[in-house]
Amino acid sequence: MTNYENFLARKAIIDPPTGLDDIPVLPDVLFPFQRDIVRWALKRGRAALFAGTGLGKSLMELSWAQTVNRATGKDVLHLAPLAVSNQMAREADKFGITARVVRSQEDCGAGTNITNYQKLEHFDLSQFGGVILDESSILKSTTGHYRNELIKACKDIPFRLAATATPAPNDFMELGNHAEFLGIMSYTDMLATFFAHDNGDTQKWRLKGHAENDFWKWMASWSVMMRKPSDIGYDDGAYILPPLEQIHHVVRSSASHEGLFRDGVATLQQRIAARRDTVTDRVAHAVSLTPTDRPFVWWCNLNAESEALAKAIPDAVEIRGSDKNAERKLIDFSEGRIRVLVTKPSICGFGMNWQHCADTGFVGLNDSFEQVYQAVRRFWRFGQSKPVMAHFIAADTEGAVVANLKRKESDADRMAAAMILHTADISTRNVRGQVRDKPNYDPKQPMKIPSWLGVAA
Structure with missing residues (x-):
């Protein structure tokens, strides 16, 4: 790839999938919407699940990790809040998924290794083929210790999954941190591409009106947003x-x-x-x-x-x-x-x-x-x-x-409704149809070479 082609690739808004082409059989305990989301996330390789509480993010995370391990032979590091690690291990045992709670690299074994964020420094991230951030709202602050450390430590891990129920309850900035962690686009590039300063205040950003549709299309290309299964075209059933x-x-x-x-x-x-x-x-x-x-x-x-x-x-x-x-x-x-x-x-x-x-x-x-x-x-x-x-x-x-x-609470409800409204159709097609998003490029105007270049047409 030439330098110019590399330059164009960096400017592309839609991040291409980098995950698995052939998905192994997933656990039978997954509901249809969970199975399709896991398949989509595995095909993407680097993805975010912005799913409401109780929708089974733990099971989806564990199923994703098990499949990454089986398909690549690489182990997965599953990071969770301090009080959640052992509960995650009990969930894995309940569903017959091999996982263990570990405190350092020496404790790790084949498959999924669960630890808490506070122990991140005790692991060699180069030894893992996949990483999961449970309750990934830990990426919220643009200057936070864990945000910067996680982005730096995980940048070379091919499979990355971030999951949280409450992305950016008051603004869009946390979404940029997720995009940077996943290697989709840097936080600053997201701001430059989709946002503008609000009345000259460099601390306040607003979504550009003409960029709104492109922003949500971009979001839906690497994340799934839902508060209930019907948000992406499934029956709510027991989730009422x-x-x-x-x-x-x-x-x-x-x-x-x-x-x-x-x-x-x-x-x-x-x-x-x-x-x-x-x-x-x-x-x-x-x-x-x-x-x-x-x-x-x-x-x-x-x-x-x-x-x-x-x-x-x-x-x-x-x-x-x-x-x-x-x-x-x-x-x-x-x-x-x-x-x-x-x-x-x-x-x-x-x-x-x-x-x-x-x-x-x-x-x-x-x-x-x-x-x-x-x-x-x-x-x-x-x-x-x-x-x-x-x-x-x-x-x-x-x-x-x-x-x-x-x-x-009112701001969060409005933002969640806006995210789901704009991304539901795209997410439904992506998750249920396994669509691989590609940038729209349909040139109509033929290129003309200026005569002063002295190049024959």
Whole structure:
């Protein structure tokens, strides 16, 4: 390939498939939509699954990894959040897929090796033919440590799969990070190709109006976006979920506030102070809401909240980030040996399957919509047979926090609807028909060589 041909290849918007041409038999346990998505991802080689919680991303990831190993003879490194690795291994065992939890390169064996992101430095990525990012929203920050380390370490791995339920809840930038990790297009090239500065502010970008269709076509060429199977042309069947009721409780603060604190806080410092000053009132209300006859999970924001709740609820068990027994406690709650769990969304809010529990609550809120979304979806997901009740407790001084979360939820719903609306038809054709996207090139105008070049026509 000439230098000019290399230049043109780098400028191509549609990234060609680089995966398998012949797909081996996939596990029988896959639903039709899951099987077709895995086949599509294997043909692509480098792909993203932006699929809602409960749609079986774990099974699809494990099936993809098993097939990559069988087809290439290369092992796969499966990266997951801290609390999810052992659950992923149990899922693999349940479906008869060979996988193991490992702590370093020395622990690795043939097939799929599961570890958490914090142990990435203990592995030689050149030894793997495939890599999976479970809960790949870890790529969110453009300056984040894991984002940069993962892109650098995985750039030469031929098979890459990223899976998350919540891509870019507020803007498009996380999508660019996924594209760069997968080797589709760099983050900066995505911005230059599809986006423009908003009113001269270099920190804010908006999708160019004339580039909107091309952007979504580009997205659908390397990712599948769905919240339910019918989004890409399949029957929802058992994926129709029971009702979700979100109940907001406003607790009148007994603490003494002045000025803005009486009418509601605005700045981050004021919000933190309001949360600390209202711990006792919010915990007391949370205790009064806790049932005595069924499982419950309380999500906290401050250590003081979790400590107070664990002491006030007789059979509650607390999990902190520094808890060496966290994995055992999570298993005990999942299997019914712990009835009330008290923890933080940042610790246990990602990846866990808790359909046996239908009641949860937030005794403390911060501004992270993603944490709230993920925490609620531990319960409200495929396999849940009961209506889910989610309680949100905030002091009367925290109005700005509640309003901000509602705004982000509305933004996320609009963006998800837009992504699915624009990509559904293309994704349906790609996944169900195994279409290989190619750039549109249909020249109509004959090339004319200028006479001054002195070249005969």
